[in-house]
Amino acid sequence: MPAGLILKRMPKFAAALNQTFTALADPTRRAMVERLARGPASVTELARPLPMSLPAVVQHLQVLEAAGLVTSEKTGRVRTCRIDPQTLGVAQDWLAQQRSVWTARFDRLDAFLMETKDDD
Amino acid sequence: MPAGLILKRMPKFAAALNQTFTALADPTRRAMVERLARGPASVTELARPLPMSLPAVVQHLQVLEAAGLVTSEKTGRVRTCRIDPQTLGVAQDWLAQQRSVWTARFDRLDAFLMETKDDD
DNA sequence: CAATTACTTAAGCGGTAACCTAAGTTTTCC
DNA sequence: GGAAAACTTAGGTTACCGCTTAAGTAATTG
Numbered sequence: 001m002p003a004g005l006i007l008k009r010m011p012k013f014a015a016a017l018n019q020t021f022t023a024l025a026d027p028t029r030r031a032m033v034e035r036l037a038r039g040p041a042s043v044t045e046l047a048r049p050l051p052m053s054l055p056a057v058v059q060h061l062q063v064l065e066a067a068g069l070v071t072s073e074k075t076g077r078v079r080t081c082r083i084d085p086q087t088l089g090v091a092q093d094w095l096a097q098q099r100s101v102w103t104a105r106f107d108r109l110d111a112f113l114m115e116t117k118d119d120d
Numbered sequence: 121m122p123a124g125l126i127l128k129r130m131p132k133f134a135a136a137l138n139q140t141f142t143a144l145a146d147p148t149r150r151a152m153v154e155r156l157a158r159g160p161a162s163v164t165e166l167a168r169p170l171p172m173s174l175p176a177v178v179q180h181l182q183v184l185e186a187a188g189l190v191t192s193e194k195t196g197r198v199r200t201c202r203i204d205p206q207t208l209g210v211a212q213d214w215l216a217q218q219r220s221v222w223t224a225r226f227d228r229l230d231a232f233l234m235e236t237k238d239d240d
Numbered sequence: 241c242a243a244t245t246a247c248t249t250a251a252g253c254g255g256t257a258a259c260c261t262a263a264g265t266t267t268t269c270c
Numbered sequence: 271g272g273a274a275a276a277c278t279t280a281g282g283t284t285a286c287c288g289c290t291t292a293a294g295t296a297a298t299t300g
Contacts, residue, residue, distance in 0.1 A: 002258065017150065018145060018147055018149065021141050021145035022145040024137075025138060025142040025144075025145050027139035030134075034218065034221075037219075037221040038221060043246075044247080052289070053290065056288070058247075058249085063287095076246090076296090076297055076298075077245070077246045077298070079246080079247070088215050089215075091211075092212060092215040092219075094278080095208050095209075095212040095215070098157045098203075099157075101157040101206050102203055102205050103155075105159055105186045113195070120156075146257095148258090162276080163276075164275085164277080172258090172259070173259075173260065174277070175259085175260080175261090177259075180258090183257095196266090196268075196276090197267040197275070197276045198267090199276080199279085
């Protein structure tokens, strides 16, 4: 395979992982996710415990929404935010798969060692 | 609780999550993890399919090592890299916990709806 | 209807992340 | 021992990220 092909044809799935992991890499955004896991909240409620301006919180919110981790809708003058656990699952699945590949490898190694032991 | 306290006393655990998710946010580094899940590799082997210079790959490797996702040791002139699945597990656990908080919330909501239904 | 609340929009700024090239260093092979 | 292989180190560039302040707009509330 020619060099660099892996990253150039990046499937939609991989782009989604980029956004998801990028979103979760920031402690402010993880704090927002943790808050929303306990139930919906307005933007102001989300911002209350955070040491930054409200526009900054809204920017973080936009990153979370772009990643599909959070949805929000505005009613009157209040925007209510909710978590979308399905997207969390996508990240979880990727992690699980890497571990399963790794353990499968060790199972094969184990089987190989058992076989060669028989040859003694 | 005063504003902004959450992020200022960030436990060691949260700092580890920062590094882990930041490391996994980059598609190049995820490709490296996927490769290493299939077995150990040298730096040159890791770099072969990637569309960038070798120093760039080494920098990515350093990020993965700092996060604890990968370990490496040098024997002779070749550095061999291996995955450390334990750190993948930490990220997986965080995701699982957020989802469990969210589902617990829905269980309580469910129970509440069942109760009020009885009142009809 | 004036004041307050709850965002929204816009512009800017400092730091750092992700590359690069060029020039080392240390093994290994012939 | 000289050349090639496999990194390593250093320095520089560009772009994006996380935040700020300032100035909006739109919905309640007294």
